[in-house]
Amino acid sequence: MTKPRFVSAADVARLAGVSRSAVSRAYTPGAAVSEAARKRIHAAAEELGYRVNRLARTLHQDRSDLVGLVGGNFSNPYIAAQLDALSCALQGRGLQCLLMNTASAGADVSEHLARLLDYRVRNVVLLSGAAPDDLIRLCAQNGARMVLINRPPPPEGTQADLILADSARGGRLAAERLIAAGCRRVAVVVSGSRTTAKKARAEAFCAVMAARGVAVTTWADGANAYATGVEAARSLLARPGLDGIFGVTDEIALGVLNTARHELGLSVPGDLSVIGFDDAPISEWSSHGLTTIRQSLDALTAATLEAIDRPAEAPPTRFAVPVELVERTTVA
Amino acid sequence: MTKPRFVSAADVARLAGVSRSAVSRAYTPGAAVSEAARKRIHAAAEELGYRVNRLARTLHQDRSDLVGLVGGNFSNPYIAAQLDALSCALQGRGLQCLLMNTASAGADVSEHLARLLDYRVRNVVLLSGAAPDDLIRLCAQNGARMVLINRPPPPEGTQADLILADSARGGRLAAERLIAAGCRRVAVVVSGSRTTAKKARAEAFCAVMAARGVAVTTWADGANAYATGVEAARSLLARPGLDGIFGVTDEIALGVLNTARHELGLSVPGDLSVIGFDDAPISEWSSHGLTTIRQSLDALTAATLEAIDRPAEAPPTRFAVPVELVERTTVA
DNA sequence: GCTGTCACTGCACAGCTGTGCAGTCGGTGC
DNA sequence: GCACCGACTGCACAGCTGTGCAGTGACAGC
Numbered sequence: 104m105t106k107p108r109f110v111s112a113a114d115v116a117r118l119a120g121v122s123r124s125a126v127s128r129a130y131t132p133g134a135a136v137s138e139a140a141r142k143r144i145h146a147a148a149e150e151l152g153y154r155v156n157r158l159a160r161t162l163h164q165d166r167s168d169l170v171g172l173v174g175g176n177f178s179n180p181y182i183a184a185q186l187d188a189l190s191c192a193l194q195g196r197g198l199q200c201l202l203m204n205t206a207s208a209g210a211d212v213s214e215h216l217a218r219l220l221d222y223r224v225r226n227v228v229l230l231s232g233a234a235p236d237d238l239i240r241l242c243a244q245n246g247a248r249m250v251l252i253n254r255p256p257p258p259e260g261t262q263a264d265l266i267l268a269d270s271a272r273g274g275r276l277a278a279e280r281l282i283a284a285g286c287r288r289v290a291v292v293v294s295g296s297r298t299t300a301k302k303a304r305a306e307a308f309c310a311v312m313a314a315r316g317v318a319v320t321t322w323a324d325g326a327n328a329y330a331t332g333v334e335a336a337r338s339l340l341a342r343p344g345l346d347g348i349f350g351v352t353d354e355i356a357l358g359v360l361n362t363a364r365h366e367l368g369l370s371v372p373g374d375l376s377v378i379g380f381d382d383a384p385i386s387e388w389s390s391h392g393l394t395t396i397r398q399s400l401d402a403l404t405a406a407t408l409e410a411i412d413r414p415a416e417a418p419p420t421r422f423a424v425p426v427e428l429v430e431r432t433t434v435a
Numbered sequence: 436m437t438k439p440r441f442v443s444a445a446d447v448a449r450l451a452g453v454s455r456s457a458v459s460r461a462y463t464p465g466a467a468v469s470e471a472a473r474k475r476i477h478a479a480a481e482e483l484g485y486r487v488n489r490l491a492r493t494l495h496q497d498r499s500d501l502v503g504l505v506g507g508n509f510s511n512p513y514i515a516a517q518l519d520a521l522s523c524a525l526q527g528r529g530l531q532c533l534l535m536n537t538a539s540a541g542a543d544v545s546e547h548l549a550r551l552l553d554y555r556v557r558n559v560v561l562l563s564g565a566a567p568d569d570l571i572r573l574c575a576q577n578g579a580r581m582v583l584i585n586r587p588p589p590p591e592g593t594q595a596d597l598i599l600a601d602s603a604r605g606g607r608l609a610a611e612r613l614i615a616a617g618c619r620r621v622a623v624v625v626s627g628s629r630t631t632a633k634k635a636r637a638e639a640f641c642a643v644m645a646a647r648g649v650a651v652t653t654w655a656d657g658a659n660a661y662a663t664g665v666e667a668a669r670s671l672l673a674r675p676g677l678d679g680i681f682g683v684t685d686e687i688a689l690g691v692l693n694t695a696r697h698e699l700g701l702s703v704p705g706d707l708s709v710i711g712f713d714d715a716p717i718s719e720w721s722s723h724g725l726t727t728i729r730q731s732l733d734a735l736t737a738a739t740l741e742a743i744d745r746p747a748e749a750p751p752t753r754f755a756v757p758v759e760l761v762e763r764t765t766v767a
Numbered sequence: 768g769c770t771g772t773c774a775c776t777g778c779a780c781a782g783c784t785g786t787g788c789a790g791t792c793g794g795t796g797c
Numbered sequence: 798g799c800a801c802c803g804a805c806t807g808c809a810c811a812g813c814t815g816t817g818c819a820g821t822g823a824c825a826g827c
Contacts, residue, residue: 108497109552109577122808123807124784131785131786134785135805136806152575152577155553158490158554159490159784159785159813162812163811164785177522183509186509186510187510187536190536192539199533201533204532207523221487244442244483245484245486246440361722365722365724384510390723445813456816457776460816488813490813491815492814494782494784
């Protein structure tokens with residue numbers, strides 16, 4: 104038995120008794136093929152299980168149908184929701200998603216990411232993690248438009264679309280809400296590897312608090328993960344005094360919330376108010392009811408699509424994703 | 436300004452003053468190139484931002500480096516965890532993940548899935564959703580090995596590796612645990628679109644209950660989602676009587692759990708015991724503490740890798756993923 | 768100086784598709 | 798019968814890479 108191979112247009116042409124060009128044309132809308140030939144070709148293709156090789160087709164065009172989706176931890180609830188929404192939307196546009204998990208890259212994230220270019224992706228979308236400068240350069244040199252979601256803006260003059268939730272406004276909303284709840288000693292929890300977006304959320308929060316004369320403790324350590332929130336809560340709440348905590352991410356905030364409630368026996372929002380940022384699907388669950396700053400997933404997805412639709416040579420743009428306070432039950 | 440294009444080996448050859456073959460060889464380990472030429476070529480490539488085009492390279496080989504990952508809802512916590520682990524593992528093997536979200540396909544899931552073959556994926560891995568017969572045939576005809584994770588086994592004789600958690604044993608473990616807790620009137624919640632795996636979990640559960648003379652109510656409706664658990668709980672617990680519920684998936688079980696506790700004011704496990712299946716990361720969170728049947732993610736990932744490593748012409752295999760009871764706090 | 772060896776090097780082709788261009792063939796109008 | 802037109806059709810090449818094969822040059826051995 105011969106080793107199974109992919110069926111090619113030549114195989115179909117042989118079976119249908121036409122030239123290979125005819126096969127190609129039978130799959131190109133608007134191309135000149137007789138109805139009879141098209142029917143014979145489709146029948147032969149069906150029999151053999153033929154599918155047009157998009158890889159070879161890409162050689163002819165200047166861009167492929169592939170979009171590189173880069174993320175660090177796809178099990179983060181908000182990232183997962185983004186991934187779900189984005190992959191749906193992209194496929195609706197006839198594009199395919201090439202996934203890239205940076206967690207598997209050891210030291211050389213940069214080399215790992217560059218591998219996306221090996222597949223001639225037409226776009227690279229960064230959902231999390233930083234964008235190494237050489238990757239941005241590489242994308243520009245190859246005409247692959249790059250989209251950064253809530254990532255630090257690249258150095259001046261480099262090509263990359265930015266999609267940014269209004270972190271500063273979000274941070275202010277969170278601060279004002281805690282103040283309205285009567286909090287007088289608060290903390291903000293950021294992950295150690297703080298992206299600009301997360302830093303901006305924290306800084307805007309601190310600025311408002313400073314203006315109102317409220318003392319802020321900053322906890323910055325660990326990954327952007329649930330465990331970080333747990334650790335932060337244990338450490339920050341070891342001694343009483345704190346009455347409000349802002350988790351710079353829902354996942355962190357949920358770690359804080361659960362630890363406060365179930366491990367330390369605090370009443371939220373009775374003893375402590377907790378507020379997050381993102382509005383991940385699970386934040387709404389009745390086990391959490393997390394008050395949080397929502398960055399609209401729809402707006403974020405729409406902006407990404409718009410950025411991707413722009414031609415490769417168009418100048419980079421900046422999209423603003425609106426932010427709003429979602430009242431639930433973790434703030435007094 | 437000319438339209439930016441991908442840099443090709445010819446461009447590099449021109450700049451480095453060598454033939455295009457030399458460029459190709461400079462990126463092929465073990466090929467005959469002088470050290471001097473290799474250095475010049477790498478320098479030129481670096482300057483231009485050249486990357487080997489894997490799409491074109493694939494034309495020469497009989498398989499690509501692409502693995503198709505198919506799922507229905509990537510924001511399901513367990514699916515997301517699978518995706519995270521799998522993408523990491525595959526990339527460690529030098530393979531890339533082509534994502535396929537079946538949620539974006541309307542009626543023609545089959546056509547949507549077949550599009551994966553357009554990219555000459557070397558494997559198709561189904562994380563959720565059913566495998567249409569024609570897709571299985573298509574994969575076989577093109578020599579792309581197919582891997583089904585907890586999916587219904589395809590018709591006799593078709594080529595597909597099966598990775599199956601021991602659903603029956605899991606269902607039995609769940610039943611026995613509820614019986615040990617003293618439950619006398621129980622329910623099982625399955626989604627409407629029940630896969631064989633989920634059906635098998637429910638059936639094994641029911642069989643044990645029947646053998647012990649315990650009445651079982653079956654709730655089968657809606658998607659495999661949190662909302663299904665919520666609805667089921669509202670409906671099933673409208674009148675008192677039930678003292679144990681088995682959610683065929685952690686996400687469903689969490690919907691039941693949260694609704695019982697926070698909406699209906701029941702004490703779990705005081706008034707009601709709840710048990711799930713999967714052991715998703717969030718089940719462990721102190722806000723839930725869900726007792727559940729764990730299907731080892733490590734074993735599942737390892738089995739998938741093993742299946743993928745097998746040559747295309749090797750006969751299909753069946754991998755068993757062990758299952759174990761994880762005791763937490765939702766069963767008396 | 769001649770020959771053989773060895774390390775490279777480049778040509779040419781394969782691998783699969785899309786497409787410009789020229790050619791075929793039937794049909795129509797006169 | 799002839800010119801013309803329109804609808805197809807196939808050839809040949811482009812697009813990018815990997816590789817067999819022949820060729821080139823240096824160099825050692827005699």
